[in-house]
Amino acid sequence: MGKARLEAFSDGVIAVIITIMVLELKVPHGSSPADLAGLGPVFFSYVLSFVFVAIYWNNHHHMLHTVQHVTGGILWANLHLLFWLSLVPFTTGWMSENRFATWPTFAYGLVLLLAAIAYYLLQTCVIHNHGADSLLAKAVGADVKGKISPVLYLVALGMTFFETWIALAIYVVVALIWLVPDRRIEKVITSGAGAGGTAE
Amino acid sequence: MGKARLEAFSDGVIAVIITIMVLELKVPHGSSPADLAGLGPVFFSYVLSFVFVAIYWNNHHHMLHTVQHVTGGILWANLHLLFWLSLVPFTTGWMSENRFATWPTFAYGLVLLLAAIAYYLLQTCVIHNHGADSLLAKAVGADVKGKISPVLYLVALGMTFFETWIALAIYVVVALIWLVPDRRIEKVITSGAGAGGTAE
Amino acid sequence: MGKARLEAFSDGVIAVIITIMVLELKVPHGSSPADLAGLGPVFFSYVLSFVFVAIYWNNHHHMLHTVQHVTGGILWANLHLLFWLSLVPFTTGWMSENRFATWPTFAYGLVLLLAAIAYYLLQTCVIHNHGADSLLAKAVGADVKGKISPVLYLVALGMTFFETWIALAIYVVVALIWLVPDRRIEKVITSGAGAGGTAE
Amino acid sequence: MGKARLEAFSDGVIAVIITIMVLELKVPHGSSPADLAGLGPVFFSYVLSFVFVAIYWNNHHHMLHTVQHVTGGILWANLHLLFWLSLVPFTTGWMSENRFATWPTFAYGLVLLLAAIAYYLLQTCVIHNHGADSLLAKAVGADVKGKISPVLYLVALGMTFFETWIALAIYVVVALIWLVPDRRIEKVITSGAGAGGTAE
Numbered sequence: 001m002g003k004a005r006l007e008a009f010s011d012g013v014i015a016v017i018i019t020i021m022v023l024e025l026k027v028p029h030g031s032s033p034a035d036l037a038g039l040g041p042v043f044f045s046y047v048l049s050f051v052f053v054a055i056y057w058n059n060h061h062h063m064l065h066t067v068q069h070v071t072g073g074i075l076w077a078n079l080h081l082l083f084w085l086s087l088v089p090f091t092t093g094w095m096s097e098n099r100f101a102t103w104p105t106f107a108y109g110l111v112l113l114l115a116a117i118a119y120y121l122l123q124t125c126v127i128h129n130h131g132a133d134s135l136l137a138k139a140v141g142a143d144v145k146g147k148i149s150p151v152l153y154l155v156a157l158g159m160t161f162f163e164t165w166i167a168l169a170i171y172v173v174v175a176l177i178w179l180v181p182d183r184r185i186e187k188v189i190t191s192g193a194g195a196g197g198t199a200e
Numbered sequence: 201m202g203k204a205r206l207e208a209f210s211d212g213v214i215a216v217i218i219t220i221m222v223l224e225l226k227v228p229h230g231s232s233p234a235d236l237a238g239l240g241p242v243f244f245s246y247v248l249s250f251v252f253v254a255i256y257w258n259n260h261h262h263m264l265h266t267v268q269h270v271t272g273g274i275l276w277a278n279l280h281l282l283f284w285l286s287l288v289p290f291t292t293g294w295m296s297e298n299r300f301a302t303w304p305t306f307a308y309g310l311v312l313l314l315a316a317i318a319y320y321l322l323q324t325c326v327i328h329n330h331g332a333d334s335l336l337a338k339a340v341g342a343d344v345k346g347k348i349s350p351v352l353y354l355v356a357l358g359m360t361f362f363e364t365w366i367a368l369a370i371y372v373v374v375a376l377i378w379l380v381p382d383r384r385i386e387k388v389i390t391s392g393a394g395a396g397g398t399a400e
Numbered sequence: 401m402g403k404a405r406l407e408a409f410s411d412g413v414i415a416v417i418i419t420i421m422v423l424e425l426k427v428p429h430g431s432s433p434a435d436l437a438g439l440g441p442v443f444f445s446y447v448l449s450f451v452f453v454a455i456y457w458n459n460h461h462h463m464l465h466t467v468q469h470v471t472g473g474i475l476w477a478n479l480h481l482l483f484w485l486s487l488v489p490f491t492t493g494w495m496s497e498n499r500f501a502t503w504p505t506f507a508y509g510l511v512l513l514l515a516a517i518a519y520y521l522l523q524t525c526v527i528h529n530h531g532a533d534s535l536l537a538k539a540v541g542a543d544v545k546g547k548i549s550p551v552l553y554l555v556a557l558g559m560t561f562f563e564t565w566i567a568l569a570i571y572v573v574v575a576l577i578w579l580v581p582d583r584r585i586e587k588v589i590t591s592g593a594g595a596g597g598t599a600e
Numbered sequence: 601m602g603k604a605r606l607e608a609f610s611d612g613v614i615a616v617i618i619t620i621m622v623l624e625l626k627v628p629h630g631s632s633p634a635d636l637a638g639l640g641p642v643f644f645s646y647v648l649s650f651v652f653v654a655i656y657w658n659n660h661h662h663m664l665h666t667v668q669h670v671t672g673g674i675l676w677a678n679l680h681l682l683f684w685l686s687l688v689p690f691t692t693g694w695m696s697e698n699r700f701a702t703w704p705t706f707a708y709g710l711v712l713l714l715a716a717i718a719y720y721l722l723q724t725c726v727i728h729n730h731g732a733d734s735l736l737a738k739a740v741g742a743d744v745k746g747k748i749s750p751v752l753y754l755v756a757l758g759m760t761f762f763e764t765w766i767a768l769a770i771y772v773v774v775a776l777i778w779l780v781p782d783r784r785i786e787k788v789i790t791s792g793a794g795a796g797g798t799a800e
Contacts, residue, residue: 008608016612083250094231220419272458283454494631
């Protein structure tokens with residue numbers, strides 16, 4: 001089973017998700033900077049969600065790179081991840097239209113948490129199919145980022161009931177943690193290719 | 201005739217279909233959980249349609265895997281399938297906005313039935329072009345799922361005039377039947393590759 | 401210069417065009433068959449446009465199959481074709497919302513005519529770059545379909561000022577002419593591959 | 601690290617961007633030519649933006665052609681470019697709905713300027729990773745177009761406060777500068793392939 005179509009379909013879905021979010025940036029009726037300024041919360045939310053979806057695409061790109069055979073389980077784990085990502089435009093719109101009210105901000109974080117769990121399940125599924133000695137297993141290693149993110153999301157979800165801006169700040173922190181380039185897989189692939197040459 | 205573009209185009213269309221359905225999940229004006237709860241039927245319909253389209257993509261992925269040469273007939277049979285799938289966002293929206301009223305629920309099932317028939321035609325077209333001994337012919341075999349689904353859809357279509365929730369339950373059952381991973385093609389490919397090695 | 405990305409980008413644009421047309425099928429507010437029947441003209445227009453865009457994708461698929469090197473001219477001729485195709489959802493919507501009034505039906509045909517001309521320019525550009533002995537040049541041959549279509553469009557454009565349903569009938573006829581599988585390129589490729597083996 | 605998915609994802613995003621812009625061409629309620637004429641500014645803006653996004657795709661296609669290994673830096677520089685391009689449908693809509701008022705025309709040019717800078721950063725990133733003797737470095741050369749465009753954008757941004765039509769004329773000039781086929785990379789690839797044969 002080749003992975004080309006799994007990648008192509010995921011790329012297609014993620015490309016549409018990241019692009020239709022911009023439809024939420026509704027053209028203001030006036031033409032002054034003040035009219036644009038009213039879109040501030042929507043624009044901030046768009047940037048945040050763009051970065052999150054971009055991070056998922058980026059990590060997905062790296063993870064799939066290590067996959068050598070695609071199983072039915074991997075296909076469905078991948079579709080499960082795409083499902084939660086497909087809800088990001090909705091929660092982004094709800095949160096920004098309500099100016100970061102409690103429940104919309106909660107829902108935004110909840111979908112991010114569920115996407116993170118879906119990503120973890122996909123990763124586990126891939127490692128299960130490729131063995132504990134596989135490239136991905138080595139690359140993920142202790143997976144500090146993967147473990148700390150859900151904890152941060154949970155803290156943020158709790159904070160939405162006290163101060164939503166703290167929850168938002170935590171979402172930004174999670175994004176920044178992942179924005180730092182993740183060289184683990186690149187490194188393992190390079191060293192693996194040097195040692196064995198069969199990685200590609 | 202290569203199959204790369206047939207796959208790429210189908211992936212593109214299915215990716216857009218599965219993603220624009222989320223546009224039907226219109227952002228509620230209020231910010232309370234009650235406002236979100238009002239979206240319950242829309243959300244249920246979105247999940248159901250997401251799963252159906254995902255199943256089609258999944259089976260399409262497996263079917264195309266066995267295709268070795270693409271003919272004009274296969275191209276058009278494929279476009280015919282994509283046409284009915286492209287109506288899923290519309291019937292999903294009509295059904296959920298009318299809270300599962302009789303005719304919208306009927307239309308939803310009808311489009312699913314027509315997509316199932318289109319899939320069957322595509323499958324028949326591929327088998328016709330590749331021979332009764334081809335991978336796909338062996339993999340499909342008695343094709344119990346493919347034969348039972350239209351029957352279930354017909355029963356559901358009839359039930360919409362009595363109890364729409366029974367029709368909906370049948371739609372869910374059909375989805376669950378297909379969600380069980382279909383290992384037929386995977387198995388035949390694996391054994392075929394073992395025996396002859398020419399499958400890929 | 402590879403043609404993979406030219407194909408991938410064209411597939412992406414055409415996939416989005418063919419799918420966003422369904423957004424024009426706006427969910428009716430009522431739930432009766434009469435509410436759906438009101439969508440009749442919109443549905444007819446959607447089917448017609450789906451078939452036209454599908455024909456373009458199909459022919460584009462065959463044409464690109466014969467391309468061996470992509471030049472800047474081919475890239476821009478292709479973008480020019482995609483531009484006119486991108487207007488199809490707009491003219492489809494205008495025509496169907498106005499129930500086939502004169503000018504919208506004229507505009508619909510005009511965009512089809514301009515797309516046909518753009519396709520002809522792309523074809524000419526490819527043949528110019530690959531030589532009069534190339535696969536495409538042989539496959540196109542006298543190009544009866546390619547020459548009769550613009551004439552039919554022009555007749556239809558004129559008819560919109562007398563009887564728009566005649567113009568619509570001519571659009572349907574053009575679609576049917578092209579729906580008949582075009583085996584020219586397939587044939588030439590097959591015979592070319594048999595004779596020289598260098599076609600692929 | 602392969603570049604196939606980077607290309608596929610970029611193609612997907614750009615294909616969606618270029619196509620959803622047509623959604624801004626809202627179907628007019630009347631059916632007379634006058635109703636269509638009212639869309640003049642929207643249509644002009646659509647054509648201009650279509651050409652700009654097409655130019656970016658075209659140049660992106662050529663640039664990526666020279667890339668041999670993709671790094672995390674290139675991935676993010678590419679996503680940064682896609683971010684600014686994703687805002688083009690929004691600024692196009694704001695500018696055309698306000699009939700080229702000062703601030704919307706300013707915002708339109710600003711996003712073009714930021715996209716140009718993002719493209720420059722991506723190009724610099726690729727050259728940095730492939731060496732000053734790389735194909736792209738040679739192809740870009742003095743990069744007159746790349747250097748003159750930001751200057752022209754800045755002049756246009758200033759002009760929006762005096763005469764917006766001059767700013768628009770400058771945008772058109774920039775588009776025309778780039779529409780002239782850029783044969784630099786094609787030439788260098790051809791000569792490089794002739795000399796060393798390792799370019800592909």
